[in-house]
Amino acid sequence: MTNTVLTIDNVSRVFPGMRGGAPVRALEPTNLSVTENDFITILGPSGCGKSTLLRIVAGLDKPTSGRVVLKGQEIRAPGADRGMVFQSYTLFPWLTVADNIAYGLREKSVPSSMRREIVASYIDKVGLRGFEQHYPKQLSGGMQQRTAIARALANDPAILLLDEPFGALDNQTRSLMQELLLGIWERERKTVLFVTHDIEEAIFLASRVVVMTARPGQIKADIPVELPHPRHYRMKTSIEFSDLKALLTEEIRVEAMRASEVH
Amino acid sequence: MRRPLEPVSQGLRVVLGISFFVLFVAAWAFATLGGYVSRTFLADPITMLQDGWLLLTKFGFLTDIGVTVWRVVGGFILAAVVAVPIGVLMGAYKPFEAFLEPFISFARYLPASAFVPLLILWAGIGEMQKLLVIFIGSVFQIILMVAVAVGNTRRDLVEAAYTLGSNDRGVVRRVLIPANAPEIAEILRLVLGWAWTYVIVAELIGSSSGIGHMIIDSQALLATGQMIFGIIVIGIIGLISDFMFKALNRTLFPWRLA
Numbered sequence: 001m002t003n004t005v006l007t008i009d010n011v012s013r014v015f016p017g018m019r020g021g022a023p024v025r026a027l028e029p030t031n032l033s034v035t036e037n038d039f040i041t042i043l044g045p046s047g048c049g050k051s052t053l054l055r056i057v058a059g060l061d062k063p064t065s066g067r068v069v070l071k072g073q074e075i076r077a078p079g080a081d082r083g084m085v086f087q088s089y090t091l092f093p094w095l096t097v098a099d100n101i102a103y104g105l106r107e108k109s110v111p112s113s114m115r116r117e118i119v120a121s122y123i124d125k126v127g128l129r130g131f132e133q134h135y136p137k138q139l140s141g142g143m144q145q146r147t148a149i150a151r152a153l154a155n156d157p158a159i160l161l162l163d164e165p166f167g168a169l170d171n172q173t174r175s176l177m178q179e180l181l182l183g184i185w186e187r188e189r190k191t192v193l194f195v196t197h198d199i200e201e202a203i204f205l206a207s208r209v210v211v212m213t214a215r216p217g218q219i220k221a222d223i224p225v226e227l228p229h230p231r232h233y234r235m236k237t238s239i240e241f242s243d244l245k246a247l248l249t250e251e252i253r254v255e256a257m258r259a260s261e262v263h
Numbered sequence: 264m265r266r267p268l269e270p271v272s273q274g275l276r277v278v279l280g281i282s283f284f285v286l287f288v289a290a291w292a293f294a295t296l297g298g299y300v301s302r303t304f305l306a307d308p309i310t311m312l313q314d315g316w317l318l319l320t321k322f323g324f325l326t327d328i329g330v331t332v333w334r335v336v337g338g339f340i341l342a343a344v345v346a347v348p349i350g351v352l353m354g355a356y357k358p359f360e361a362f363l364e365p366f367i368s369f370a371r372y373l374p375a376s377a378f379v380p381l382l383i384l385w386a387g388i389g390e391m392q393k394l395l396v397i398f399i400g401s402v403f404q405i406i407l408m409v410a411v412a413v414g415n416t417r418r419d420l421v422e423a424a425y426t427l428g429s430n431d432r433g434v435v436r437r438v439l440i441p442a443n444a445p446e447i448a449e450i451l452r453l454v455l456g457w458a459w460t461y462v463i464v465a466e467l468i469g470s471s472s473g474i475g476h477m478i479i480d481s482q483a484l485l486a487t488g489q490m491i492f493g494i495i496v497i498g499i500i501g502l503i504s505d506f507m508f509k510a511l512n513r514t515l516f517p518w519r520l521a
Binding site: 058059060077078079080082083084086088092093094095103104106107108135136137151152155161 | 417419420424425426433437441442517518519
Protein backbone atom coordinates (compact mmCIF):
# COMPACT_ATOMS: atom_id res chain seq x y z
CA MET A 1 0.00 0.00 0.00
CA THR A 2 2.89 2.38 0.72
CA ASN A 3 3.91 2.53 -2.87
CA THR A 4 5.92 5.72 -3.28
CA VAL A 5 5.48 7.25 -6.72
CA LEU A 6 7.19 10.57 -6.24
CA THR A 7 9.85 11.76 -3.84
CA ILE A 8 10.73 15.41 -3.47
CA ASP A 9 14.09 15.35 -1.79
CA ASN A 10 15.43 18.61 -0.29
CA VAL A 11 14.30 20.61 -3.28
CA SER A 12 14.93 24.36 -3.10
CA ARG A 13 14.80 27.15 -5.63
CA VAL A 14 16.60 30.48 -5.57
CA PHE A 15 15.91 32.92 -8.40
CA PRO A 16 18.88 35.12 -9.29
CA GLY A 17 18.39 38.79 -8.47
CA MET A 18 17.02 41.01 -11.20
CA ARG A 19 19.13 44.02 -12.18
CA GLY A 20 21.63 43.59 -9.40
CA GLY A 21 18.97 42.96 -6.75
CA ALA A 22 19.27 40.34 -4.07
CA PRO A 23 18.48 36.74 -5.12
CA VAL A 24 14.95 35.63 -4.29
CA ARG A 25 14.56 32.50 -2.22
CA ALA A 26 11.29 31.16 -3.58
CA LEU A 27 11.45 27.74 -2.04
CA GLU A 28 13.32 26.52 1.03
CA PRO A 29 14.56 22.90 0.99
CA THR A 30 11.38 20.89 0.82
CA ASN A 31 10.65 17.22 1.32
CA LEU A 32 7.51 15.44 0.27
CA SER A 33 6.71 11.90 -0.61
CA VAL A 34 3.70 11.00 -2.71
CA THR A 35 2.17 7.57 -2.47
CA GLU A 36 0.29 5.88 -5.28
CA ASN A 37 -3.34 7.02 -5.51
CA ASP A 38 -2.67 10.02 -3.30
CA PHE A 39 -4.58 13.16 -4.06
CA ILE A 40 -2.39 15.83 -2.52
CA THR A 41 -3.40 19.46 -2.58
CA ILE A 42 -0.69 22.02 -1.93
CA LEU A 43 -2.26 24.99 -0.20
CA GLY A 44 -0.54 28.30 0.33
CA PRO A 45 -0.83 32.06 -0.03
CA SER A 46 0.07 33.51 -3.40
CA GLY A 47 3.79 33.81 -4.04
CA CYS A 48 4.67 31.04 -1.61
CA GLY A 49 6.53 28.94 -4.16
CA LYS A 50 3.87 26.27 -4.53
CA SER A 51 3.72 26.72 -8.29
CA THR A 52 7.51 26.72 -8.43
CA LEU A 53 7.52 23.38 -6.65
CA LEU A 54 5.01 21.96 -9.12
CA ARG A 55 6.97 23.28 -12.09
CA ILE A 56 10.09 21.59 -10.74
CA VAL A 57 8.22 18.30 -10.51
CA ALA A 58 7.00 18.84 -14.08
CA GLY A 59 10.60 19.45 -15.18
CA LEU A 60 9.77 22.94 -16.45
CA ASP A 61 12.01 24.51 -13.82
CA LYS A 62 15.21 23.21 -12.27
CA PRO A 63 15.80 23.01 -8.53
CA THR A 64 18.73 25.00 -7.10
CA SER A 65 19.41 22.06 -4.82
CA GLY A 66 17.89 18.68 -4.16
CA ARG A 67 16.17 16.35 -6.57
CA VAL A 68 12.85 14.91 -7.55
CA VAL A 69 12.55 11.19 -8.14
CA LEU A 70 9.63 9.67 -10.00
CA LYS A 71 9.37 5.89 -9.83
CA GLY A 72 13.10 5.57 -9.20
CA GLN A 73 14.09 7.95 -11.98
CA GLU A 74 15.49 11.38 -11.24
CA ILE A 75 13.60 14.12 -13.08
CA ARG A 76 15.70 16.29 -15.35
CA ALA A 77 13.28 17.42 -18.03
CA PRO A 78 9.55 17.49 -18.74
CA GLY A 79 8.02 14.27 -19.96
CA ALA A 80 4.78 12.50 -20.78
CA ASP A 81 4.91 10.59 -17.47
CA ARG A 82 3.86 13.79 -15.69
CA GLY A 83 0.69 15.29 -17.14
CA MET A 84 0.18 18.95 -16.37
CA VAL A 85 -2.84 21.24 -16.36
CA PHE A 86 -2.06 24.96 -16.16
CA GLN A 87 -4.04 27.83 -14.76
CA SER A 88 -3.90 29.66 -18.08
CA TYR A 89 -5.78 28.13 -21.01
CA THR A 90 -3.13 26.18 -22.85
CA LEU A 91 -5.13 24.21 -25.39
CA PHE A 92 -3.56 24.47 -28.82
CA PRO A 93 -5.87 26.93 -30.56
CA TRP A 94 -5.25 25.44 -34.03
CA LEU A 95 -6.39 21.95 -32.98
CA THR A 96 -9.92 20.77 -32.34
CA VAL A 97 -10.92 19.38 -28.95
CA ALA A 98 -10.36 15.82 -30.23
CA ASP A 99 -6.96 16.66 -31.74
CA ASN A 100 -5.91 18.46 -28.57
CA ILE A 101 -6.70 15.37 -26.50
CA ALA A 102 -4.87 13.22 -29.07
CA TYR A 103 -1.75 15.43 -29.05
CA GLY A 104 0.31 13.37 -26.62
CA LEU A 105 -0.80 10.11 -28.23
CA ARG A 106 0.37 11.35 -31.61
CA GLU A 107 3.74 12.28 -30.14
CA LYS A 108 3.96 8.72 -28.86
CA SER A 109 2.97 7.39 -32.32
CA VAL A 110 -0.06 5.54 -31.02
CA PRO A 111 -1.86 4.06 -34.06
CA SER A 112 -4.80 6.16 -35.19
CA SER A 113 -7.54 3.62 -34.46
CA MET A 114 -6.37 3.25 -30.88
CA ARG A 115 -5.98 7.01 -30.65
CA ARG A 116 -9.58 7.53 -31.65
CA GLU A 117 -10.73 5.04 -29.06
CA ILE A 118 -8.79 6.67 -26.22
CA VAL A 119 -9.89 10.16 -27.25
CA ALA A 120 -13.53 9.09 -27.38
CA SER A 121 -13.35 7.57 -23.90
CA TYR A 122 -11.88 10.76 -22.42
CA ILE A 123 -14.36 12.93 -24.29
CA ASP A 124 -17.03 10.97 -22.43
CA LYS A 125 -15.28 11.14 -19.08
CA VAL A 126 -15.10 14.93 -19.15
CA GLY A 127 -18.55 15.28 -20.69
CA LEU A 128 -17.60 16.92 -23.97
CA ARG A 129 -19.43 14.66 -26.40
CA GLY A 130 -20.67 16.73 -29.32
CA PHE A 131 -17.80 19.19 -28.99
CA GLU A 132 -15.08 16.99 -30.53
CA GLN A 133 -14.72 19.15 -33.63
CA HIS A 134 -14.91 22.51 -31.85
CA TYR A 135 -11.91 24.79 -31.65
CA PRO A 136 -10.80 26.02 -28.19
CA LYS A 137 -11.96 29.53 -29.02
CA GLN A 138 -15.52 28.24 -29.25
CA LEU A 139 -15.45 26.77 -25.73
CA SER A 140 -16.13 28.31 -22.33
CA GLY A 141 -13.31 28.45 -19.78
CA GLY A 142 -14.68 25.42 -17.92
CA MET A 143 -14.88 23.36 -21.10
CA GLN A 144 -11.34 24.35 -22.05
CA GLN A 145 -10.03 23.17 -18.70
CA ARG A 146 -11.99 19.94 -19.00
CA THR A 147 -10.33 19.38 -22.37
CA ALA A 148 -6.96 20.18 -20.81
CA ILE A 149 -7.56 17.56 -18.09
CA ALA A 150 -8.56 15.01 -20.72
CA ARG A 151 -5.48 15.90 -22.78
CA ALA A 152 -3.20 15.31 -19.80
CA LEU A 153 -4.96 12.07 -18.76
CA ALA A 154 -5.01 10.61 -22.27
CA ASN A 155 -1.24 10.17 -21.96
CA ASP A 156 -1.85 7.93 -18.93
CA PRO A 157 0.77 9.74 -16.82
CA ALA A 158 2.20 8.29 -13.61
CA ILE A 159 1.17 11.49 -11.86
CA LEU A 160 -1.17 14.33 -12.76
CA LEU A 161 -0.01 17.86 -11.86
CA LEU A 162 -2.53 20.68 -11.67
CA ASP A 163 -1.51 24.29 -11.10
CA GLU A 164 -4.59 26.19 -9.91
CA PRO A 165 -6.49 24.81 -12.89
CA PHE A 166 -9.83 26.28 -11.80
CA GLY A 167 -8.43 29.61 -10.60
CA ALA A 168 -9.82 31.60 -13.53
CA LEU A 169 -13.29 30.05 -13.42
CA ASP A 170 -16.39 31.43 -11.73
CA ASN A 171 -17.49 29.87 -8.46
CA GLN A 172 -20.27 27.68 -9.81
CA THR A 173 -18.16 26.29 -12.63
CA ARG A 174 -15.27 25.72 -10.28
CA SER A 175 -17.45 23.71 -7.98
CA LEU A 176 -18.66 21.51 -10.85
CA MET A 177 -15.12 21.04 -12.09
CA GLN A 178 -14.00 19.91 -8.63
CA GLU A 179 -16.70 17.25 -8.62
CA LEU A 180 -15.76 16.16 -12.13
CA LEU A 181 -12.07 15.82 -11.26
CA LEU A 182 -12.84 14.05 -8.01
CA GLY A 183 -15.18 11.69 -9.84
CA ILE A 184 -12.43 10.77 -12.29
CA TRP A 185 -9.97 10.26 -9.45
CA GLU A 186 -12.40 8.10 -7.47
CA ARG A 187 -12.97 5.89 -10.51
CA GLU A 188 -9.45 5.68 -11.89
CA ARG A 189 -7.36 6.21 -8.76
CA LYS A 190 -4.78 8.43 -10.36
CA THR A 191 -1.97 9.99 -8.36
CA VAL A 192 -2.55 13.73 -8.23
CA LEU A 193 -0.65 16.82 -7.08
CA PHE A 194 -2.92 19.84 -7.07
CA VAL A 195 -1.82 23.39 -6.26
CA THR A 196 -4.41 25.87 -5.00
CA HIS A 197 -4.93 28.83 -2.69
CA ASP A 198 -8.58 27.96 -2.15
CA ILE A 199 -9.05 26.28 1.24
CA GLU A 200 -12.39 24.68 0.46
CA GLU A 201 -11.08 23.30 -2.81
CA ALA A 202 -8.00 21.94 -1.04
CA ILE A 203 -10.06 20.02 1.52
CA PHE A 204 -12.80 18.82 -0.79
CA LEU A 205 -10.43 17.21 -3.27
CA ALA A 206 -7.59 15.97 -1.13
CA SER A 207 -6.59 12.86 0.64
CA ARG A 208 -3.77 15.01 2.08
CA VAL A 209 -3.51 18.79 2.32
CA VAL A 210 0.03 20.15 2.39
CA VAL A 211 0.15 23.71 3.75
CA MET A 212 3.00 25.95 2.69
CA THR A 213 4.40 29.02 4.42
CA ALA A 214 4.76 32.45 2.88
CA ARG A 215 7.94 33.16 0.87
CA PRO A 216 10.40 31.67 1.19
CA GLY A 217 8.05 28.72 0.92
CA GLN A 218 8.35 25.58 2.92
CA ILE A 219 5.97 22.93 4.11
CA LYS A 220 4.29 23.93 7.33
CA ALA A 221 1.75 21.17 7.85
CA ASP A 222 0.71 17.92 6.23
CA ILE A 223 -2.87 17.16 7.14
CA PRO A 224 -4.71 13.99 6.11
CA VAL A 225 -8.32 14.45 5.04
CA GLU A 226 -10.31 11.44 6.11
CA LEU A 227 -13.65 12.39 4.66
CA PRO A 228 -15.24 9.33 3.04
CA HIS A 229 -15.52 8.77 -0.70
CA PRO A 230 -17.45 9.25 -2.91
CA ARG A 231 -17.65 12.84 -1.80
CA HIS A 232 -20.66 14.94 -2.50
CA TYR A 233 -20.71 18.73 -2.67
CA ARG A 234 -23.03 18.80 0.34
CA MET A 235 -20.10 17.52 2.35
CA LYS A 236 -18.75 21.06 2.24
CA THR A 237 -21.27 21.97 4.94
CA SER A 238 -20.59 18.99 7.23
CA ILE A 239 -19.05 19.44 10.67
CA GLU A 240 -15.88 17.51 9.82
CA PHE A 241 -15.39 19.68 6.80
CA SER A 242 -15.97 22.87 8.77
CA ASP A 243 -13.52 21.82 11.47
CA LEU A 244 -10.82 21.17 8.87
CA LYS A 245 -11.63 24.43 7.19
CA ALA A 246 -11.31 26.32 10.46
CA LEU A 247 -7.98 24.69 11.16
CA LEU A 248 -6.58 25.43 7.71
CA THR A 249 -7.98 28.96 7.65
CA GLU A 250 -6.00 29.66 10.80
CA GLU A 251 -2.82 28.17 9.31
CA ILE A 252 -3.14 30.09 6.06
CA ARG A 253 -4.16 33.34 7.69
CA VAL A 254 -0.92 33.56 9.62
CA GLU A 255 1.00 33.01 6.41
CA ALA A 256 -1.02 35.49 4.40
CA MET A 257 -0.37 38.11 7.06
CA ARG A 258 3.33 37.34 7.04
CA ALA A 259 3.34 37.59 3.26
CA SER A 260 1.59 40.96 3.28
CA GLU A 261 4.13 42.30 5.78
CA VAL A 262 7.01 41.26 3.58
CA HIS A 263 5.63 42.76 0.38
CA MET B 264 -21.14 61.19 -35.14
CA ARG B 265 -20.30 57.79 -33.78
CA ARG B 266 -18.54 57.00 -30.60
CA PRO B 267 -14.93 55.85 -30.66
CA LEU B 268 -14.57 52.15 -31.54
CA GLU B 269 -18.27 51.77 -32.33
CA PRO B 270 -18.53 49.27 -35.20
CA VAL B 271 -20.22 49.96 -38.56
CA SER B 272 -22.42 47.52 -40.46
CA GLN B 273 -21.00 45.62 -43.43
CA GLY B 274 -23.24 47.49 -45.88
CA LEU B 275 -22.24 50.92 -44.65
CA ARG B 276 -18.60 49.87 -44.73
CA VAL B 277 -18.82 48.97 -48.43
CA VAL B 278 -20.70 52.17 -49.28
CA LEU B 279 -18.19 54.36 -47.46
CA GLY B 280 -15.26 52.53 -49.03
CA ILE B 281 -16.58 52.97 -52.56
CA SER B 282 -17.62 56.57 -52.01
CA PHE B 283 -14.05 57.66 -51.42
CA PHE B 284 -13.03 56.20 -54.78
CA VAL B 285 -15.89 58.13 -56.37
CA LEU B 286 -14.89 61.32 -54.58
CA PHE B 287 -11.27 60.88 -55.64
CA VAL B 288 -12.10 60.37 -59.33
CA ALA B 289 -14.57 63.29 -59.21
CA ALA B 290 -11.91 65.65 -57.84
CA TRP B 291 -9.48 64.43 -60.48
CA ALA B 292 -12.04 64.91 -63.28
CA PHE B 293 -12.90 68.36 -61.95
CA ALA B 294 -9.27 69.47 -61.90
CA THR B 295 -8.41 68.13 -65.36
CA LEU B 296 -11.65 68.47 -67.37
CA GLY B 297 -12.32 71.84 -65.75
CA GLY B 298 -9.03 73.03 -67.18
CA TYR B 299 -7.37 73.79 -63.83
CA VAL B 300 -4.41 71.49 -64.53
CA SER B 301 -2.46 71.37 -67.78
CA ARG B 302 -3.09 68.25 -69.90
CA THR B 303 0.63 67.96 -70.48
CA PHE B 304 1.16 67.05 -66.85
CA LEU B 305 -2.01 65.24 -65.90
CA ALA B 306 -4.40 63.44 -68.19
CA ASP B 307 -8.10 63.47 -67.40
CA PRO B 308 -9.83 60.20 -66.41
CA ILE B 309 -11.48 59.75 -69.81
CA THR B 310 -8.21 60.11 -71.75
CA MET B 311 -6.62 57.77 -69.25
CA LEU B 312 -9.24 55.10 -69.97
CA GLN B 313 -8.94 55.59 -73.75
CA ASP B 314 -5.15 55.33 -73.52
CA GLY B 315 -5.53 52.27 -71.39
CA TRP B 316 -7.87 50.62 -73.88
CA LEU B 317 -5.40 51.38 -76.65
CA LEU B 318 -2.56 49.92 -74.60
CA LEU B 319 -4.47 46.74 -73.95
CA THR B 320 -5.78 46.22 -77.48
CA LYS B 321 -3.04 47.61 -79.74
CA PHE B 322 0.24 47.65 -77.81
CA GLY B 323 0.19 44.28 -76.09
CA PHE B 324 0.07 45.71 -72.57
CA LEU B 325 -1.42 42.43 -71.31
CA THR B 326 1.92 40.77 -72.01
CA ASP B 327 3.64 43.47 -69.97
CA ILE B 328 1.25 42.86 -67.11
CA GLY B 329 1.87 39.14 -67.35
CA VAL B 330 5.63 39.60 -67.33
CA THR B 331 5.52 41.87 -64.29
CA VAL B 332 3.21 39.56 -62.34
CA TRP B 333 5.50 36.65 -63.15
CA ARG B 334 8.54 38.56 -61.88
CA VAL B 335 6.86 39.58 -58.63
CA VAL B 336 5.54 36.12 -57.92
CA GLY B 337 8.80 34.42 -58.93
CA GLY B 338 11.06 36.68 -56.88
CA PHE B 339 8.67 36.63 -53.97
CA ILE B 340 8.34 32.83 -53.87
CA LEU B 341 12.12 32.51 -54.07
CA ALA B 342 12.47 34.90 -51.12
CA ALA B 343 9.73 33.18 -49.09
CA VAL B 344 11.20 29.70 -49.65
CA VAL B 345 14.56 30.86 -48.33
CA ALA B 346 13.35 33.26 -45.64
CA VAL B 347 10.56 31.39 -43.84
CA PRO B 348 12.68 28.39 -42.72
CA ILE B 349 15.54 30.67 -41.67
CA GLY B 350 13.10 32.89 -39.78
CA VAL B 351 11.54 29.91 -38.00
CA LEU B 352 14.96 28.57 -37.00
CA MET B 353 16.05 32.01 -35.78
CA GLY B 354 12.90 32.39 -33.72
CA ALA B 355 13.25 28.92 -32.24
CA TYR B 356 16.98 28.70 -31.60
CA LYS B 357 18.53 31.68 -29.86
CA PRO B 358 22.21 31.05 -30.76
CA PHE B 359 21.18 30.94 -34.42
CA GLU B 360 19.33 34.21 -33.89
CA ALA B 361 22.30 35.82 -32.15
CA PHE B 362 24.48 34.72 -35.07
CA LEU B 363 22.30 36.08 -37.89
CA GLU B 364 20.13 38.81 -36.41
CA PRO B 365 22.69 41.67 -36.40
CA PHE B 366 23.64 41.08 -40.02
CA ILE B 367 20.07 40.75 -41.22
CA SER B 368 19.01 43.86 -39.31
CA PHE B 369 21.74 45.69 -41.21
CA ALA B 370 20.98 44.04 -44.54
CA ARG B 371 17.32 44.88 -44.42
CA TYR B 372 18.14 48.59 -44.53
CA LEU B 373 20.11 48.12 -47.74
CA PRO B 374 17.69 49.60 -50.28
CA ALA B 375 16.80 47.04 -52.93
CA SER B 376 16.52 49.79 -55.54
CA ALA B 377 20.14 50.81 -54.95
CA PHE B 378 21.19 47.30 -55.94
CA VAL B 379 19.71 47.66 -59.41
CA PRO B 380 22.88 49.06 -61.07
CA LEU B 381 25.05 46.53 -59.30
CA LEU B 382 22.76 43.66 -60.20
CA ILE B 383 22.81 44.73 -63.83
CA LEU B 384 26.59 44.35 -63.69
CA TRP B 385 26.33 40.97 -62.06
CA ALA B 386 23.34 39.42 -63.74
CA GLY B 387 22.80 41.49 -66.87
CA ILE B 388 19.42 42.93 -67.73
CA GLY B 389 17.65 39.60 -68.01
CA GLU B 390 14.98 38.08 -65.82
CA MET B 391 17.48 36.94 -63.20
CA GLN B 392 18.31 40.54 -62.37
CA LYS B 393 14.62 41.45 -61.85
CA LEU B 394 14.06 38.43 -59.64
CA LEU B 395 17.15 39.27 -57.60
CA VAL B 396 15.96 42.83 -56.92
CA ILE B 397 12.71 41.49 -55.50
CA PHE B 398 14.53 38.74 -53.66
CA ILE B 399 16.92 41.18 -51.96
CA GLY B 400 14.09 43.53 -51.13
CA SER B 401 11.93 40.83 -49.55
CA VAL B 402 14.13 38.14 -48.06
CA PHE B 403 15.58 40.01 -45.08
CA GLN B 404 12.26 41.56 -44.16
CA ILE B 405 10.52 38.17 -44.13
CA ILE B 406 13.31 36.54 -42.11
CA LEU B 407 13.23 39.16 -39.37
CA MET B 408 9.47 39.37 -39.09
CA VAL B 409 9.04 35.58 -39.02
CA ALA B 410 11.79 35.29 -36.41
CA VAL B 411 10.05 37.84 -34.19
CA ALA B 412 6.69 36.12 -34.60
CA VAL B 413 8.09 32.68 -33.76
CA GLY B 414 10.11 34.10 -30.85
CA ASN B 415 6.90 35.51 -29.37
CA THR B 416 5.10 32.18 -29.30
CA ARG B 417 3.17 31.77 -26.07
CA ARG B 418 5.54 30.06 -23.62
CA ASP B 419 2.75 28.20 -21.87
CA LEU B 420 1.80 26.44 -25.12
CA VAL B 421 5.40 25.30 -25.54
CA GLU B 422 5.51 24.12 -21.93
CA ALA B 423 2.23 22.27 -22.37
CA ALA B 424 3.70 20.48 -25.39
CA TYR B 425 6.76 19.41 -23.39
CA THR B 426 4.62 18.01 -20.58
CA LEU B 427 2.67 16.06 -23.22
CA GLY B 428 5.85 14.36 -24.35
CA SER B 429 7.05 16.52 -27.24
CA ASN B 430 10.78 16.66 -27.87
CA ASP B 431 12.52 19.79 -29.20
CA ARG B 432 11.82 18.95 -32.82
CA GLY B 433 8.23 18.14 -32.00
CA VAL B 434 7.82 21.56 -30.38
CA VAL B 435 9.13 23.28 -33.51
CA ARG B 436 7.05 21.16 -35.88
CA ARG B 437 3.86 20.81 -33.94
CA VAL B 438 3.72 24.03 -31.88
CA LEU B 439 5.93 26.84 -33.17
CA ILE B 440 5.04 26.41 -36.84
CA PRO B 441 1.26 25.86 -36.59
CA ALA B 442 0.91 28.50 -33.88
CA ASN B 443 2.54 31.09 -36.12
CA ALA B 444 1.33 29.96 -39.53
CA PRO B 445 -1.41 32.63 -39.74
CA GLU B 446 1.02 35.34 -38.74
CA ILE B 447 3.58 34.11 -41.27
CA ALA B 448 0.87 34.28 -43.94
CA GLU B 449 0.12 37.86 -42.87
CA ILE B 450 3.81 38.73 -43.11
CA LEU B 451 3.97 37.29 -46.62
CA ARG B 452 0.90 39.30 -47.63
CA LEU B 453 2.51 42.48 -46.35
CA VAL B 454 5.87 41.87 -47.99
CA LEU B 455 4.22 40.93 -51.28
CA GLY B 456 2.89 44.50 -51.34
CA TRP B 457 6.42 45.83 -50.99
CA ALA B 458 7.66 43.47 -53.71
CA TRP B 459 5.45 45.37 -56.14
CA THR B 460 7.46 48.52 -55.49
CA TYR B 461 10.74 46.73 -56.12
CA VAL B 462 9.61 45.21 -59.40
CA ILE B 463 8.59 48.56 -60.86
CA VAL B 464 11.93 50.09 -59.84
CA ALA B 465 13.71 47.16 -61.47
CA GLU B 466 11.67 47.63 -64.63
CA LEU B 467 12.23 51.37 -64.83
CA ILE B 468 15.93 50.76 -65.44
CA GLY B 469 17.27 48.51 -68.17
CA SER B 470 14.15 46.64 -69.07
CA SER B 471 12.37 45.98 -72.34
CA SER B 472 9.09 44.68 -70.95
CA GLY B 473 6.79 44.97 -67.97
CA ILE B 474 4.53 47.63 -66.52
CA GLY B 475 7.46 49.71 -65.29
CA HIS B 476 8.99 49.67 -68.76
CA MET B 477 5.72 50.85 -70.29
CA ILE B 478 5.57 53.72 -67.77
CA ILE B 479 9.10 54.92 -68.53
CA ASP B 480 8.42 54.58 -72.28
CA SER B 481 5.27 56.69 -71.96
CA GLN B 482 7.22 59.37 -70.15
CA ALA B 483 9.29 59.96 -73.29
CA LEU B 484 6.02 60.49 -75.20
CA LEU B 485 4.49 62.65 -72.43
CA ALA B 486 1.60 60.16 -72.45
CA THR B 487 0.44 60.85 -68.91
CA GLY B 488 -2.78 58.93 -69.56
CA GLN B 489 -0.81 55.75 -70.21
CA MET B 490 1.43 56.33 -67.21
CA ILE B 491 -1.50 56.80 -64.89
CA PHE B 492 -3.22 53.78 -66.36
CA GLY B 493 -0.11 51.70 -65.66
CA ILE B 494 0.02 52.88 -62.07
CA ILE B 495 -3.66 52.16 -61.55
CA VAL B 496 -3.26 48.67 -62.99
CA ILE B 497 -0.58 48.00 -60.40
CA GLY B 498 -2.94 49.20 -57.68
CA ILE B 499 -5.74 46.95 -58.93
CA ILE B 500 -3.51 43.89 -59.17
CA GLY B 501 -2.26 44.64 -55.65
CA LEU B 502 -5.83 44.85 -54.39
CA ILE B 503 -6.75 41.54 -56.06
CA SER B 504 -3.72 39.69 -54.71
CA ASP B 505 -4.39 41.09 -51.25
CA PHE B 506 -7.95 39.90 -51.44
CA MET B 507 -6.90 36.45 -52.59
CA PHE B 508 -4.31 36.19 -49.81
CA LYS B 509 -6.92 37.11 -47.21
CA ALA B 510 -9.43 34.62 -48.59
CA LEU B 511 -6.75 31.91 -48.62
CA ASN B 512 -5.81 32.67 -45.01
CA ARG B 513 -9.42 32.42 -43.97
CA THR B 514 -9.79 28.96 -45.47
CA LEU B 515 -6.39 27.75 -44.25
CA PHE B 516 -6.80 28.92 -40.66
CA PRO B 517 -10.45 28.53 -39.66
CA TRP B 518 -9.46 28.21 -36.00
CA ARG B 519 -8.56 31.89 -35.86
CA LEU B 520 -12.07 33.01 -36.71
CA ALA B 521 -13.91 30.20 -34.97
